[in-house]
Amino acid sequence: MPRSLRVRLLLSAAIAIFLALAAAWVVMTLLFERHVERRIEADLIREGLQLAAAVSVGPDGAPALEREPGDARFFEPASGLYWQVSTDKAALSSRSLWDQHLPPPVNATSSQWRKRVIDGPFNQQVLLVERYVRPERSGADVLIQLAHEQKSLHDAREEFGHELALFLAILWFILSAAAWIHVELGLRPLRHVRNEVETLKRNPRERMAAAHVAEIEPLTLAINELADAREKDLSRARRRAADLAHGLKTPLAALSAQSRRAREAGAVEAADGLDRAIAAARLAIESELARSRAAALRAAPSGDSTTALPLIESLIGVVERTEFGARLVFEVNIPEDLRLPVASEDLLEIAGALIENAARYARRRVRITGEAVEGGVLLVEDDGPGIGPDKVAEALLRGGRLDEAGSGHGLGLAIAHDLVDATRGTITLLRSELGGLKVAVAWPAATPVSRLS
Structure with a gap:
């Protein structure tokens, strides 16, 4: 069947x-x-x-x-x-x-x-x-x-039967064509539902319009109720992840204080071991939070777009106040009207991870470039040690654990990779003209959902 x-x-x-x-x-x-x-x-x-x-x-x-x-x-x-x-x-x-x-x-x-x-x-x-x-x-x-x-x-009778059979065969084709038109008209409301579901997949904040057909209305109401429940679950999951991150900051800060006291008391080896354990815990927490964030994005992409320049400038203002960012020169070449097809909170995490990673391992310069190619392109470059071509290929083949791709560039690239992939973009590691790593993030052009009248 x-x-x-x-x-x-x-x-x-x-x-x-x-x-x-x-x-x-x-x-x-x-x-x-x-x-x-x-x-x-x-x-x-x-x-x-x-x-x-x-x-x-x-x-x-x-x-x-x-x-x-x-x-x-x-x-x-x-x-x-x-x-x-x-x-x-x-x-x-x-x-x-x-x-x-x-x-x-x-x-x-x-x-x-x-x-x-x-x-x-x-x-x-x-x-x-x-x-x-x-x-x-x-x-x-x-x-x-x-x-x-x-x-x-x-x-x-036979002559009449032959002529009648020919007439009925023609009538069968005509009625079958009429049935095809009838089926197409009957299924058109379902096509509207499919198109609106596609819109709902792109932007979970959207809701399906009220159906013009009484038989389809219970389906649209059920889908809207499911979308509401799904959005509430995702919001609840994000809040719990944020609460977990904030809740662990205090114990980790207390452990860091204990490590400093131990170091001051002369227990250097114990302090080093404690610092390694704290660093591992922080990496694990940040990695799992990034994966949870990426999973939420894959399940419900927002479909929003964000003006890139103000957000990038605010991120640079934060990084410049850090110990490793205060000594760097940041070059920003982003058109004022460039909009990237990513929600602001997602672009904040992606660009933040890339800029922080570049700032940590740059010697003097970090360059951020935006281009309006297809959906949009964001380039982050530094003049640090970079990643060797053999390591880049190996990391891309393994797909996701970019923190293992070489010395110097760690978890920030892994987080950015997961989030870019979740927003249907691609991330590429290249050699920068500045001498270090060049990270190119590209998003495809949005495909409009066809709506049939």
Whole structure:
């Protein structure tokens, strides 16, 4: 069974129409045959009434006719149209019977005409009508029989059946086309639902419009309710992740203070071990928070865009106040009207991770460039030690653990990679003209959702 609802509906409609027209062909063919048969029977009875009006019985009991029916087929031997008038003493018949005779009666009466289909003269199957009449009240009964061959009836039925089949075949194609139009019109509201779901996937803040079709309205309401619940769950998950990060800062700060006291007391080895444990805990927390953030973005991309320049300048203002950023020169080459297809909070994390990473390992300069290519491009370069080409290829093949790609550039690149991938962008590591690492982040152009009227 095909999975497509459209194909299922079209197949079922085509089969149902075919079966209905096939049944109509059988019934109409039988009706045509019965109609022609009744017309022949009526013609035979009319000729029989003419014979009854012209028949008489002689003194010897033999029948006599004042005049014979005028149909020319009665005078042509084996023509297929016959009459016979008979009594107990003798019989008269049409010339078309020649030396043949009609069979004796079976259920003939004097009250009405009886019909039957029999094997008649000249090995022909015939429709026979018969009746007794009494020309004189005190005279003998006369049997009047008329017969018409059935072959012409069967030929007419076959010819009618062939022509009707051709007509019904054309009608089947027309009705199938009408069914296709009917299915397309019936499924159009579902196409609207699909397009609106695509919009909902791009921006979870959107909601589906009220359906114009009563049968679709419960579906749209259910999808909107699901989107509301999903957005609440994502917001709750983000808040819990932020709460976890803030909640762990205090214990880690307390451990850092204990490490300093231990170092001041001369327990250098213990302090070093404690510092390594604290650093590992911080890395693990930041890594898991980044993965959670990326997973949330993949599940519900925002579909927003952000003006890049103000956000980048605010980030640089923060980094410049750090110990490693105060000694650097930041070059910003971003058009004022450049908008990147990322929500502001997502771009803040991506650009923040890249700029902080570059600032940590730059010697003197960090350059940030923005380009309006396709969806948008963000370049972050430094003049630090960089990453060797062999390590870059190895890191990209492993896909995601860029913090292992060489000395100097660590978790910031891993976080940026996850978030860029979650926002449907690509991240590439190159050699910068400044001598260090060049990180290129590119987003594809947004594909508009088609809306059909």
